[in-house]
Amino acid sequence: MLEVRALNCERNDRLLFRDLSFTLEAGQALQVKGGNGSGKTTLLRIICGLNDSYSGELFWHGAPLGERRDAFYAGLLYIGHRVAVNRVLTPLENLRWSSRLRNPADDGPINEALVHIGLAGHEDSPCHSLSAGQYQRVSLARLFLRGAGLWVLDEPFTTLDTHGVTLLENLVTRHTESGGAVLITTHHKLSLPGLRALTLGVAR
Amino acid sequence: MSGTNIGTAFLATLKRDLLISLKRRNDILNPFMFFIIVVSLFPIGVSPESAMLRQIAAGVIWIAVLLASMLSMDSLYRSDYEDGTLEQLLLSSVPLYLLVFAKNIAHWLVSGLPVILVSPLLAYMLALPSEGYMTLVASLLLGTPVVGMLGSIAVALTVGLGSRGLILAVITVPMSVPVLIFGTLAVQNALAGGSPLGYLALLGAMLALTISLAPLATAAALRISMN
């Protein structure tokens, strides 16, 4: 599905990683590990095309990623450090927009997703009134809504309670079992079957 | 990506921004009040004589519009940058410049349009002869989107910076000079009994040029700033 070949990245004259290669196939989950400043977020942003200060090659289903950006974006769901949830809008309004950015969408599935993620009853309260964990859950509700093949999740666990962690782990498992792929950064110890790990920053 | 999907994404972004503006009325109301206050300073600072005021009326209103738009512009991408929405815009398979254009339209509807609607009233207070009203409104209708979209480029370039308010003005105000020139010339020409159509046509040409180029430049600027 996704292949990274000989990736080098420098930031502010400091080498983050050199000659990094890995592949991510359908049905796999890959956890990117490493200490603070080891380049986990940078790696994810490079793969998503948000950062282009690198050398090396990226492939999407066998073809250079740069040549099929549209197909890649259509099959990508990225939830970054900053989760793209506007604070003055309600969860429902936020999800309406992020769904329609991709496809025409009805409120039905969005409401369902909010129930699944544990935000029932909060659909219409502005997001700034939610707790940090609930705020993060708004963004995670997107995982129910899009048939994206590749999930790229940057530290999705930071503010979640134990229940939320289990919920997300189950979601990831279900996604990989149904042929999706997941790229995830976290310091948590994940209990996922078949999880692979990539550790950055050990070479130095 | 099919046409309907692009249309959906465009409208969704437009609606979202309008909704946010509606919920954050202060971001819109303060520049609007600023506009009215700046205009009302001129009779006090320059001269209360209507003979003097009518000469400078069009220029005063146009300059106040420029200054007020600098204030309102600041919020254009700030919260989207801070909460990560910009990243999602960049990762959409809809062309970024279309989404940027949708945001520009939403911003103009809440910041440009109110100013234009109130401008005849202010023109009256500045003793602008009534022959000038229509031309003033027309020049603002054509000119304010140009200023907004030029500003949008500058906001996109400075979106990640801590203190950017002044840089924004330093970059954008000189760029808006041609709009100011033709906007005020159109009104003056109408007052002198001539036809303002030539100048309005020039403003229209600038608007067409800006619509076709500025969203592309803003999109490029956002990609640079997000890197």
Add this chain to the structure above:
Amino acid sequence: MAGRWQWFHRLGSPKWFYEKTTRWLPWLWGAMALFLTVGLVWALLFLPEDYQQGHTSRILVVHVAVAGTSLSFFPLMAVAGTVTLVWRMKLADMVAKNAAPLGAWFSFLTLATGSIWGSVSWGTWWEWTDSRLVSMLFQFFLLLGVISLRAAIENAETAARACALLSIVGCINVVVIKYSVDWWNTLHQPSSPISMEVGSPNGPEFWVATVVMIVAVYLFLAVSLILATRNEILQRESRAQWVRELALEAR
């Protein structure tokens, strides 16, 4: 890579640029000194006194040369910006970075020499009805905008690309400003009694002196830009082997 485009890629190498300019610089210095001396001596000593303006017309030789040169900064920065954005050539940005303050200085000098000349010929230091002064003023402002944007962005690569984009937008804008200011002016002052036209009353000797001066100022621009760029190269490439060797040699 061999063949037609090789020069282009070599040009992108700071080391190549540094070595080449080490050889070019003495020649450029020499040519600049020659043209500057000839131009200045001619303008100050041999140029016949203008029948209307007297000795003040001599300032024009410098003013016209500086003004002409300062018009080339935005196109230069726009081209360098395009190269930065499309080919990611670091050298192009090093040139662009130093071109902006230099351009601001040249614009300022144009305004200053214009004012000095105007103070004698027009009787005023500043004249809004001269469209060239006004559009030069706004070019000056736009260049200050590019400089302050560069200063505001901490990450060097982001700053390079942001300034590149702004230079391209600014270049288009300068042209629009120039024409709109011209238009504005002819309308405000249909028959301008004061004009900087340096046409008929001045014979060919005036033009030759001006051309010599223009060449001299362009050479000065080239030398300053090359020197500044070399400085920039040494700073940015300070970790490179060849720069270290260079530093050891100098010691």
